Amino acid sequence: MTRINVLKTYKIFIGGKFPRTESGRYFDVKNKKGKLLANMCLSSRKDFRNAVVAARKAQKKWQSTSALNKGQILYRIAEILEGRKAQFIDELMMTGSSRKQSKVEVELSIDRLIYYAGWSDKFQQIFSSVNPVASNHFNFSTLQPMGVIAVISPNDFPLLGLISVVAPLIVGGNSCVILSSEKNPMVSISFAEVINTSDVPHGVLNILTGKRKELITHFASHKDVNSIIYCGNNNEEIKNIEKISAENLKRVKIYKRTNWDSQDSQSPYFIEKFQEIKTTWHPAQV
């Protein structure tokens, strides 16, 4: 007799916990044959607001965590993901990727995490400057994370896309609230389980599942969000986000690329985009 499989309940990830959406709503994900794979949480505005509170609370401490430590935590995420490769390959295959594609996506995801782990204590050195001012002052410019970042993550490459967008944010000391791939959200919640066992402080990464159409306006209008990333090509959505974000001058970044498996989808410039330059002056004369 075949064993009855235990199915997983996919919830959302806020402040290091896995609650259900407060709205109690769901949407279903089916495989190509139309068979139900999972009932996902259809996150609401309230879920998003809760996630921003968690992200804000975590951000200050995460920012002041040493670069060394941040790098090690990113490396730890990669380690844990490596150990669960088979699970992620299976999950990607359930939603339509071939075995080969799935394997490539998971392996690239792990490598990308390690790539950014290594940047942790280096990008500051690349982008900072000591400025030779004409007066007798010591003057230097350094990077500081923007703060809380809302992410509409890519629909393609549900794991690799999310990691490519988010790893440079958190290695730079930001915290974020992520709306996972709408087409293929399951893997993002499994990734949340990886995060939760990787010493990432609670609230640094928060992951919601749901509908872009419903959440984009709330992502763009929240006053305690410093920056928003939109991955996609829908010009109407882009315009909407840019218009609403002007209210508190959120930094809006649009990623139209879909080739997240390419080599140029990783660089320290993805970190730098979400940093503010701070310039400090001090007299150098008694």
Added chain:
Amino acid sequence: MNRLNINKKWDYSDALEATDHIILKEKYDLFINGEFVKPNSEKYFDTINPATDEIIARVAGANKKDVDFAVDSARRAFKSWSKIKAKDRGKYIFRIARMIQERAKEFAVIESMDGGKPIRESRDIDIPLAANHFFYYAGWADKIEYAFPNKTPKPLGVAGQIIPWNFPLLMAAWKIAPAIACGNTVVLKPAETTSLTALKLAEIIQESGLPKGVVNIVTGAGQTGAEIVNHPDVNKIAFTGSTAVGKLIERSLAGIEKKTTLELGGKGANIIFEDAAIDQAVEGIINAIFLNQGHVCCAGSRLFIQESIVNTVIEKLKDRMSSLVVGDPLDKNTDIGAINSKEQLATINKYIQIGKQEGGEIYQSKCNIPKKGNWCPPTLFLNVSQSHAIVQEEIFGPVLTIQTFRTINEVIEKANNTPFGLSAGVWTEKGSKIFKLTQALNAGVVWANTYNKFDPASPFGGFKESGIGREGGLHGLKAYLKFE
């Protein structure tokens, strides 16, 4: 306490800067495609000396057709300007820097006449810094690839630039120099009340032999600015001005691929600890808020004093305020000149009224204010809290609010409790405290034991609602480049 002994006779003789060498035309036309041209609008508006209410010249008001012509000239110029040898671009910009230096006195006097700022500031700060800015970016022109490892930077095209009235020539330099060094061409609109030094700069640009159309200067009011912002053939908008207008620009460019940099308002926190060098700090606090009549986006307009030294600091501040000379901008003794316009004076007075109504305790120094012109005595408000409008909103005038604190964490919380994030100041003799504060304050520029210092090599710009992007220094190049 040692008080300044200012009660006895302490008058200065007049030390007026001569104006007889200044030649101003009656009417200024637009500078487009290397020539001064009459505006299609056929309209001219008055530019007024805010210290005397006298009309000193008339300036063309550009309409849509004029802006079209300017953008078109810039577009045509871009084709060759972006292709010529980078080192030659640099040489033209070096020339401009030198020619400003040669005519520095003339520019300083006109700046003070047109804008109301003390000649001491226009002579020692505005004009030299403007020249230095051109000099700095001239040197970058053929070295840009070194600033962005592994990238291939390219110019954007036509940059539309809109600047404010508080540092007219300096802001023009901040905008034009990096833009053209990177190979872009420019359509610049000076502020309505302070167009003259930009038009004088146009003369220099013409004399420098800079290819026609690389820099175009169109004068006018807000509508002219809107025409530039919304022009479909402009690739980049650089704006310095109010946060309200900055947001308006962002909204109107939503969904349009036009790069923007914004330098907007601020409400700088200036924090003095009990272990500060008090006298130096008081001098710095005065400079932080009263420089340029407080018409400074990064002004230290919110003072936080540690409780144990409140009385000493306030007394010393009041003392120092009473020795500030308010009056003729062209007098070399003047510390505080004229408020830039009647509109701005009304805004400042409105905030002073609100401050009083909300229960703030006002102190203004007694000074002889000229009969004609726009004036505001140095002002401070005690007994205010975070929720007061004068603590939250940018006044852009010589008005300082004073609050107190006990602990470091408390003052960090209060200092950061604002939608702005442009600047901050810290006064303490303890090094670790400086670094703790400069790291924790959410501001683009932090001055420790100094304030309101500027330099072409030093990036400037805000966090949060104080703007997007940086100007100045290596980081200021990025605003005028694209990376494929």
